[in-house]
Amino acid sequence: MPTFAAALPPRRPPAFLAWVCALLALWLVALLLGPALLAASGLALNPHGHAHLYAHGHPFVDARVLWSIPNAMDVLSNAPLSLAGLLGLLALRGRGLPGATRAALVVFFTGLLVTGFGSALYHWSPDAAGLVADRLGMAVTFAGALALAVAERVGQAPARPVLVVAFMVAVLSAALPYTHGNVLPWAVVQFGGVALIAWAALQAPAPGAIGVHLGALIAWYALAKALELGDAAVFHATSGWISGHSLKHLGAALAAWPVLAALLAQPLRQNAAGSGAARA
Template sequence: MERGKQLCAWGAAVLIFVVLMVVTPAIPQSEEYHNFADQRELFLGIPNTLNVISNIPFLFVGVVGLTLCFYRNYFRLQGEIWGWSIFFLGVTAVAFGSSYYHLKPNDARLVWDRLPMTVAFTSIMAIFIIERVDEKTGTTSIAPLVIAGILTILYWRFFDDLRPYALIQFLPCIIIPLMAILIPPMYTHSSYWLWAAGFYLLAKVEEAEDKQIYKWTNHIVSGHTLKHLFAAMVPVFLTLMLAKRDIEPERRSLLQKWKIYWIRIKENGLKAERLECEYSEVSTTV
């Protein structure tokens, strides 16, 4: 029965993907993408210096995350260890792949920038399935999701069409916050997922406004450099979450917790109004 549901889910996902590929036009990679605002060589003879060295935080947080995966027992399920290890390997690889690309931006090098990011995106999806839906389904989906992500990079490189890659990149940005809000978590500190999603959203805005931010800051820092720093905050928040979290005693979704919190605020407000009315009556009587 469970296997049938899994096959239906995968079948539906493939069908939706095929329909989107049929009804939407191809999205070629623009050469203008490589024309970043800040192309200064500031020191050590490093071209595009700030866009290169702003990738260093990915290396540090990736190594710390991998250490957490194996140094202490932060996980209840074996699949979690695999998922998080692949995620932090992807984050660590971003430091090298993105730096390599920004030394000489072009399509051939962009592959090595996007590849580790895609591995990180897809492994996060598998982690969420493990923690919030079903361990077995999530664990068995790690390899297919990561391979699907890699295939989107190859498809873009050989057919100059970004549609599959865009789907793999932006779908988790929608699904993960929704799942974080609606599905009861296994662990505490679930709100860190939303902080991570918020910083990633800001990173994408800064990427889109690369030249405008460079102008606003009087040519001090570009939007793309800030994009790297804000994107690095995503694994930072997730690493903090792993270090702080514990088993959730009451498995309530964030939405349920917010509802309870809102009800308590309303009840406290009503109590305060009653006390104020009683105090006014006493004052009038006296």
């Protein structure tokens, strides 16, 4: 607890610590009782980690083959995720940032880059093992986003342990549906993490904040989740042109835009700018 509370502005430690403790407690309950709670609810998951499969055997409605690529739209629509991650990592070069913010951004953009590849791999041939690869990239992204929100609205000192703890918890949660049939810890990571970011968005910027619009980040993520839930509805509404899940990948990539925009607004270090001018 002292590590999290160090250097926090007045009035923020109680609320922030309450959020962290509540989320960790909820995650532990999901970890220990998840299978029993799932059994009691009657929710049965297939090997894909979903409750429903279409006639073609996949959990997503669009199974078209294009250019010899199976489930082509769900595969190719992951390209914006990797592109956003790559652009973010490139934009980090030469920019003077507080240490915890930089670490969170490196993890966040690396997660997006990995998610694009992992999700494309999974959608190429959806199975339980591929779903782990998909979610591992998302876990890394979530850890970076949580730590960034804390750095922006609470402070640099607590953002460092948040990044480490969130990374470990999210990665473990991504594997649990495959290893133990327990999806509840992953649900806590997703929705509990979004709740913490939403709380952070209501706080005043902390010292060292780079101005990330957390509300916009949450809005894009919420749209992506809505498109995911409306996978078939969007597919039928567009006469089979594109599915909600394919658009979900685009929405998730656009969630990186508020982060990238704030990063690009930060000045380059003088020595980096000078060396770049000399090379030119």
